[in-house]
Amino acid sequence: MKPSTQSYYPRQLMAPVIFSWLFMILIYFFSTNSLLSQLQQPVLISPESDNTFWLLHILRLPQWLLQHWGMALAFDIILTSSCIICIFVPQQRIFTWITVIGTWLLYVCYCTAAGKHYAQIGYLLVPVSFLALKTEKFSLLWEGIRYWICFLYTCAGLYKLYYGGFAYQLNMSHILQQMNAEWLFLKPTGIQATIIRYLADHPGISQWLYRMAALVELSLIIGFFTKKFDRLLIIGLFVFHLGNFLLLHIPFVEQSLIFAPFFPWKKWAVNFHTTNSND
Amino acid sequence: MYLQIVYRQWKLLCWIIISAIFFQAFFMAKGIENMPFFLYHMFGSVQSSNDSINVILIKTSEGYFNTNQLSGREREMLMNNISYFIERKKQGFSDPLGQTVANRFKNRVSNTTYNYLQKSLLNDSAHLAAYPGWWKHYFDQVQNKKYASVEIVSTYIHFNSSMYKSQTDSVVFTVSNK
Numbered sequence: 218m219k220p221s222t223q224s225y226y227p228r229q230l231m232a233p234v235i236f237s238w239l240f241m242i243l244i245y246f247f248s249t250n251s252l253l254s255q256l257q258q259p260v261l262i263s264p265e266s267d268n269t270f271w272l273l274h275i276l277r278l279p280q281w282l283l284q285h286w287g288m289a290l291a292f293d294i295i296l297t298s299s300c301i302i303c304i305f306v307p308q309q310r311i312f313t314w315i316t317v318i319g320t321w322l323l324y325v326c327y328c329t330a331a332g333k334h335y336a337q338i339g340y341l342l343v344p345v346s347f348l349a350l351k352t353e354k355f356s357l358l359w360e361g362i363r364y365w366i367c368f369l370y371t372c373a374g375l376y377k378l379y380y381g382g383f384a385y386q387l388n389m390s391h392i393l394q395q396m397n398a399e400w401l402f403l404k405p406t407g408i409q410a411t412i413i414r415y416l417a418d419h420p421g422i423s424q425w426l427y428r429m430a431a432l433v434e435l436s437l438i439i440g441f442f443t444k445k446f447d448r449l450l451i452i453g454l455f456v457f458h459l460g461n462f463l464l465l466h467i468p469f470v471e472q473s474l475i476f477a478p479f480f481p482w483k484k485w486a487v488n489f490h491t492t493n494s495n496d
Numbered sequence: 497m498y499l500q501i502v503y504r505q506w507k508l509l510c511w512i513i514i515s516a517i518f519f520q521a522f523f524m525a526k527g528i529e530n531m532p533f534f535l536y537h538m539f540g541s542v543q544s545s546n547d548s549i550n551v552i553l554i555k556t557s558e559g560y561f562n563t564n565q566l567s568g569r570e571r572e573m574l575m576n577n578i579s580y581f582i583e584r585k586k587q588g589f590s591d592p593l594g595q596t597v598a599n600r601f602k603n604r605v606s607n608t609t610y611n612y613l614q615k616s617l618l619n620d621s622a623h624l625a626a627y628p629g630w631w632k633h634y635f636d637q638v639q640n641k642k643y644a645s646v647e648i649v650s651t652y653i654h655f656n657s658s659m660y661k662s663q664t665d666s667v668v669f670t671v672s673n674k
Contacts, residue, residue: 230593246566249568250569255637262619266529267529268530280616327573330575331577334529334537336536341532357506358509380541380543381540391545392543403562405659468567468568484608
């Protein structure tokens with residue numbers, strides 16, 4: 218008789234899925250000329266006022282990787298290969314460490330060269346849980362990442378209340394204008410352009426969209442108390458990011474891994490008769 | 497409560513989480529980021545009303561290059577650092593981070609260490625001089641056509657239903673194939 222539920226997350230089932238997902242993100246990086254060896258050895262660095270960036274720049278690691286094409290290529294190959302190994306050999310730690318450190322370095326190198334530190338870091342956070350091999354510890358880390366994501370979005374919602382964006386009637390209209398000025402100048406026709414222009418010209422409607430987005434972010438606070446509504450939270454997060462992509466051109470491929478902690482992994486494990494062999 | 501469970505099952509992780517919260521609160525108060533914790537407003541602040549916005553455009557022999565045909569990542573890598581370059585150019589090619597480095601380290605470490613830190617954290621004039629050349633290489637890679645010469649211009653787009661561009665373009669730099 219199969220169990221109706223289980224106490225821990227099924228690491229064995231999850232690792233191949235999550236690392237395949239991460240691998241697809243790396244393919245996306247490759248297809249958009251964003252892997253280190255594709256950056257043509259950028260010359261500017263932008264560590265800004267960030268301790269993590271400062272530490273790595275003082276060690277001269279990003280500069281070294283960015284300036285030596287051979288090293289950048291070796292880095293890309295090692296990162297991609299170790300990610301593939303994590304898909305097929307989930308019960309190991311060495312390649313998981315290499316993949317996690319590699320993705321963090323890739324992020325730092327990309328951001329310092331681009332001159333902006335991006336907040337799309339879902340692909341950096343979620344794989345960290347797999348550094349724990351024991352299912353008890355893995356489950357604690359996975360829950361921790363889930364709480365972190367709830368905290369992140371709840372904060373974003375609270376910021377909109379605290380800094381006044383929620384109450385200001387013209388806020389979304391101004392955001393749409395600022396984020397789309399160049400885009401609309403270069404692409405003045407089409408359904409997407411028409412919708413953006415309509416929303417920018419109708420602050421009442423666009424501001425309600427902004428408020429709905431803030432409420433979706435705030436709704437993540439539910440995630441601290443129960444997992445019953447996780448399916449709704451995923452739908453809310455997906456619609457939120459899709460809206461950001463269509464209206465503000467903020468891609469969420471890298472961020473998409475944040476959906477994973479809200480999936481019903483335990484239920485799936487029971488359904489697929491998966492057992493944790495590493496208990 | 498999550499932290500109680502972590503404390504019972506994995507004390508080390510619990511102390512790491514508590515220390516991280518403590519240090520993050522300290523650095524947040526100081527306005528210093530520690531990736532992966534950011535100090536963004538996440539579009540929360542009130543956006544001021546402007547009649548126009550400054551934009552950077554790529555001018556080729558065929559007119560303005562449509563950066564919308566690039567992926568978000570390619571566009572970011574190409575366009576964001578131009579604003580950074582313009583800022584440096586305005587300030588006589590000095591890196592504004594230099595003041596922060598000085599505040600934190602000058603007279604606290606030896607001259608040799610201080611020079612090393614400056615070289616590790618700041619862009620010098622050689623980096624900035626090499627920037628337009630790098631930009632052209634990356635531009636050639638991300639789009640299929642090779643233009644003999646490309647001009648980066650700074651201009652203003654005025655907000656109204658047609659989003660019209662001001663007549664004047666200020667050239668940031670021109671870069672040609674060698």
